[in-house]
Amino acid sequence: MPVDTRTLLPVLGCVMAAVLVAVLPQWLDLFTLLSLTIYLVMALLALSLAFIWGFGGILCFGQAAFFGLGAYAYAIGVLNIGDSTWPVVLAIAVPALVAAAMGYFMFYGGISDVYLGVITLAVTLILFNVMNSTSGSEYQIGSALLGGFNGIPAIPTLNVPFNPDHVLEPETLFQVIGATLILCYLGLCGLLASRFGKVVVAIRENEQRAGLLGYDTRLHKLIVFSLGGGIAGLAGCLFANWGAFVSPGVFGLAQSAQIIIWVIVGGRGTLFGPILACVGIQALMARLGEQQHVDSGFVLGLILLTFVMLLPRGLLPALSTLATRVVKRRPQATPAQERAL
Amino acid sequence: MDWAAIFSLQIVSAIATLVLLSIGLAVVFGMMKIINLAHGEFMMLGGYVAVLATHNLHVPIWISILVLAPLSVGLFGMLVERLLVRHLYGRMVDTMLATWGLSLALTGTATMLFGNTTVGISSPLPGISIGAYQTSGYGLFVIAVAVVVLLGMWALLRFTHFGLCARATMQNAKMAAALGANPGRIYSLTSGLGAALAGLGGAVLAPLTGVIPTLGASYIAKAFITVIGGGSAVITGTLTAASGFGLISQVVTFFSTPVFGEVALLLAAIVLIRVLPQGITGRFFRRAF
Numbered sequence: 001m002p003v004d005t006r007t008l009l010p011v012l013g014c015v016m017a018a019v020l021v022a023v024l025p026q027w028l029d030l031f032t033l034l035s036l037t038i039y040l041v042m043a044l045l046a047l048s049l050a051f052i053w054g055f056g057g058i059l060c061f062g063q064a065a066f067f068g069l070g071a072y073a074y075a076i077g078v079l080n081i082g083d084s085t086w087p088v089v090l091a092i093a094v095p096a097l098v099a100a101a102m103g104y105f106m107f108y109g110g111i112s113d114v115y116l117g118v119i120t121l122a123v124t125l126i127l128f129n130v131m132n133s134t135s136g137s138e139y140q141i142g143s144a145l146l147g148g149f150n151g152i153p154a155i156p157t158l159n160v161p162f163n164p165d166h167v168l169e170p171e172t173l174f175q176v177i178g179a180t181l182i183l184c185y186l187g188l189c190g191l192l193a194s195r196f197g198k199v200v201v202a203i204r205e206n207e208q209r210a211g212l213l214g215y216d217t218r219l220h221k222l223i224v225f226s227l228g229g230g231i232a233g234l235a236g237c238l239f240a241n242w243g244a245f246v247s248p249g250v251f252g253l254a255q256s257a258q259i260i261i262w263v264i265v266g267g268r269g270t271l272f273g274p275i276l277a278c279v280g281i282q283a284l285m286a287r288l289g290e291q292q293h294v295d296s297g298f299v300l301g302l303i304l305l306t307f308v309m310l311l312p313r314g315l316l317p318a319l320s321t322l323a324t325r326v327v328k329r330r331p332q333a334t335p336a337q338e339r340a341l
Numbered sequence: 342m343d344w345a346a347i348f349s350l351q352i353v354s355a356i357a358t359l360v361l362l363s364i365g366l367a368v369v370f371g372m373m374k375i376i377n378l379a380h381g382e383f384m385m386l387g388g389y390v391a392v393l394a395t396h397n398l399h400v401p402i403w404i405s406i407l408v409l410a411p412l413s414v415g416l417f418g419m420l421v422e423r424l425l426v427r428h429l430y431g432r433m434v435d436t437m438l439a440t441w442g443l444s445l446a447l448t449g450t451a452t453m454l455f456g457n458t459t460v461g462i463s464s465p466l467p468g469i470s471i472g473a474y475q476t477s478g479y480g481l482f483v484i485a486v487a488v489v490v491l492l493g494m495w496a497l498l499r500f501t502h503f504g505l506c507a508r509a510t511m512q513n514a515k516m517a518a519a520l521g522a523n524p525g526r527i528y529s530l531t532s533g534l535g536a537a538l539a540g541l542g543g544a545v546l547a548p549l550t551g552v553i554p555t556l557g558a559s560y561i562a563k564a565f566i567t568v569i570g571g572g573s574a575v576i577t578g579t580l581t582a583a584s585g586f587g588l589i590s591q592v593v594t595f596f597s598t599p600v601f602g603e604v605a606l607l608l609a610a611i612v613l614i615r616v617l618p619q620g621i622t623g624r625f626f627r628r629a630f
Contacts, residue, residue, distance in 0.1 A: 059434060102611075109615040114376055114433050118565045119611065125562035126607045133600040253558045257445055264438065298449025304442030308435050309428065 010189050010272070014182050021178030025171035035286065037174045038242050039279045044181050045235040046262040046278035047271060051188050052228035054268040055197070057204030058221055059113040062120030063232050063259045065127055066095035068250035070233025071240040072131070075152045080142035083164040084156065091237035092230045099229025103222040121256060128251035151247025155240050177238050181275075184231055188271055200224055254297060261304050267314025277315065343472025348595065350471075354480045355594075356587030357487035361546060362560050363567035364490055364579055365539030370568050371575040372511045372531045375426060376437050379444040380564055381557025383536050384543030385451065387414045388552035391544035392460050402465050407486075410544030411537040418536020419529055426532065427525075444557060451554035461551035479548060486545050490538065495576050507531060563603070566610040572620020581621045586610065 025033060049063045073094040077087030102123065106116055135148025144152065158173060160166040168176065191197050203210045203217045211217045240246045249255065262281060266273030281303070288296040311318055366380045377383075387410040394405035425443065429436045466478035498504035509517040510527045518524050543556070550556070567586055571578025586606045594602030617624050 105611050105615045109618050111614060111618055114437065115569055115614070115618075117434070117437060118376060118569055119614065122562040122566050122607060122610070125558065126603055129559075129603055130600055133598065253555075254445075257441060260438065260441070293453075295449035295452045297445045298453065301442045301445030301447070301449055304445065305425070305439055306442075308439040308442060309425070312435055 010186070013272075014186055017182055018179070021175055021182070025174055030170060033174055034170060034242070037170070037177055038239075039282050040174075040177045040181050041235055041238045041242055042258075042262075042282055043275045043278045044177075044184060044238065045232055045259055046266070046274040047181070047184060047188065048228045048231035048235065049259050049263050050266070050268075050271050050274035051231070052224060053263055054270060054274070055192060055204060056200055056221060056224035056228070057113070057207075058225055058228075059117040060120045060225070060228070061117040061256055061260060062122075062124035063228070064251055064256040065120065065124040066099060066229040066232035067236040067239070067255070067259075068124075068127060068131075068246075068248075069095040069098055070236025071246040071250050072146075072152075072236075073233065074237040074240045075155045075246050076141050076144040076146075078156050079144035079152070082156070083162060084158045085161045088158070088234075088237055091240075092233050095233030095236070096226045096230035100222060100226040103225040107218040107221045107225070124251050124256050125253065128248050128253075131248035131251060147247075149248055151245060151249075153245050155244045155246065157241045157244055173241060177242075180234065180238065184234075185271060185275070192271075196220070196223075254300075257300060257304070261300055261307075263314075264304060264307050264312075265314055267316040267318070270314075270316045273314055273316030343474055346471050347474045347476060350476060350480070351595075352588055352591045353484055355591040356583050357484040358546065359563060359567050359583035359587045360487040360491065360579055361483065361542035363564040363571075363583065364494070364575075365535045365537070365542060366564050367568045367571065367575045367579045368494070368538060369532060369535035371573045371578065372507055372535075373528055374433065374573075376433070376440075376565075377535070378437055378441040378561070379421070379447060379557075380440075380539055381559075381561035382444045382447040382451075383414050383418060383539035383557075384546075384560055385552065385554065385556040386417065386447070387411065387540030387543030388547035388550075388556060389451065389455065389460075390414065390540065391547050392462050392552050395462050396460075402462060406544040406547070407541070411541040414540025414543075415533045415537030418539070419533040421536070422529055422532035427528070430528075448554050448557065455554060457554060459551040459553045462548050464548045483545060483549070486541070490541070491576055491580060498576070503527075503530065563606065566607065570610050570613050570620055572617075572622035572624075574622035574626060577626045578620055578622040581626070585613075585621075 024036070028036070045063065045067055048066075049060065052058050052060050052063070070091040074084075074087045074091035077090040078084050081087060102120070106119060111119070131146065132149045134146035135150060137145065139146040139148070146152065156164075156167070158168045158176065160168070192201070199210065199215050200220055202213075203215065203220055207217050236246075236250065239250070258281070262278040263274045265281065266275065266277030281300075284299070285296050288294060288299055307314065362384070365383065366377060369375050369377050369380075390410040390413050391402075391405045394400040394409050395402045398405075400409060421443065425439050426436060429439055464477065464479040466482055468475050469478045469481070470476070498508060506517065506522040507527055507530075509520070510522055510524050514524050517527075543552075543560075550559075563586075567579065567582045570586060571580075571582035586609060589609045590602035590606040593605035613621075
């Protein structure tokens with residue numbers, strides 16, 4: 001059976017990434033490791049939007065809503081239960097269900113993509129206002145105080161499943177998060193290669209035509225949206241684990257904008273581009289945080305403006321077009337090789 | 342009786358606030374089919390112009406709110422249209438993203454210039470009493486401005502040459518151009534008008550809320566919901582959607598807290614859009630503007 005480079009490349013990359021994730025904790029000091037951990041958490045969030053927007057064609061400006069819901073669901077769950085196993089499930093299920101409910105109203109209402117962006121953004125901003133106003137002892141779910149704008153501190157972090165006494169070390173947490181990212185990436189690659197994934201891409205390209213060919217476009221979009229919501233929720237859960245803290249800032253406008261920027265810079269229509277862009281921009285933001293002259297939001301805004309005006313397809317697709325052009329000039333390249341690229 | 346008067350006044354005041362929040366956005370969206378995500382920041386700029394002109398340049402407060410703020414933000418809006426939006430016509434999503442970038446950059450610039458603190462002007466009108474209750478006189482002024490803005494917009498679209506050309510361009514840009522209207526100029530003026538209305542709204546609301554670089558974020562969700570709920574007819578859409586949403590949010594606010602009022606507003610909007618995807622004026626009052 002001939003092996004296509006298109007499937008080989010991601011798998012090879014993932015094997016290398018898995019080896020790195022396994023050995024890095026022994027090489028790096030704790031501070032660097034913790035910074036890397038948050039990059040990976042955010043990369044998972046970037047991946048979720050790359051899937052929804054880049055492949056599903058669903059313009060979701062409110063991915064932060066699912067991220068934040070996941071973080072809060074985990075925090076509230078684990079504070080009540082003690083063991084972290086079910087709260088993780090909760091952190092995936094709650095955002096996925098909220099996404100399904102929103103998706104029902106939006107997709108079955110036949111709303112066009114621009115309105116979709118506005119509605120998802122509005123939901124996020126309203127969640128931000130709601131969570132901000134929940135300070136005071138009357139806002140309590142079980143034994144978890146919501147804490148308003150102060151957030152929920154001292155969240156118990158992940159433990160070995162069904163064994164609350166055995167809490168994961170930061171090194172193990174890094175490995176778990178890295179493994180989660182790799183598995184989600186491979187899972188989404190597999191899904192996109194399947195029949196379902198092909199239909200999803202067909203709907204992105206021409207929704208009417210896909211519908212006329214007999215596919216239920218609304219249901220497909222609903223599933224994609226819920227799945228992306230669930231992954232974003234998982235990222236939120238890991239975020240709550242990283243700092244043992246969650247505040248309404250996860251629903252903020254800045255957070256929503258960042259996710260969009262990762263996908264725009266990395267390129268719509270790729271899963272790997274947004275992950276790369278996310279890590280790069282996070283590193284840049286960390287640098288900007290060390291000085292006080294330039295506001296980081298200002299820089300983010302300029303990056304977004306520049307890419308939309310000058311390079312709307314994003315870095316990775318632009319680079320791969322460039323690479324294809326260079327290869328095509330070489331006469332010895334066979335058609336099979338070209339297709340592989 | 343007094344109680345009922347106060348309660349109705351609060352509802353009308355909530356509706357007027359929604360009108361002022363969203364009319365600038367509605368003008369740009371209804372006429373140019375552009376969703377300006379920097380709308381909230383235009384309002385923030387209007388607020389800053391009003392506050393700084395009053396405090397630092399000692400301009401009379403009414404002039405800075407009613408003249409300076411809309412004028413300067415309107416000019417800024419025309420500049421933005423010329424530099425950014427003009428290159429992206431027909432690419433709705435990219436326009437949204439570009440204006441979002443602008444919104445972040447403006448918030449960042451305001452933070453660098455003015456710092457992340459609230460500045461304010463005190464409300465220039467005394468309170469008024471209805472029976473045993475006391476209410477803010479400035480609230481009445483907000484209602485008056487909203488009414489004047491709506492009437493003015495209606496007169497502008499209905500009776501002036503610009504209004505005629507703008508409505509024609511809105512319906513069919515190429516045909517309007519063939520008949521001698523200049524779409525480039527119309528778009529430029531419409532952007533300026535939308536931005537000026539945003540600046541006016543921000544300035545009028547500044548004494549009530551204070552001004553902070555992140556002010557736009559608190560306005561924008563409500564403004565979007567109102568505009569999308571209203572549909573593409575600028576005046577009728579804004580008025581009907583603002584009335585419905587204002588009523589719902591104010592009633593819920595009365596029985597719980599303002600935050601739940603906002604949540605009720607959002608839920609009402611989502612249900613509305615499921616039932617009427619084109620907004621209220623997509624289904625009713627279709628000949629209105």
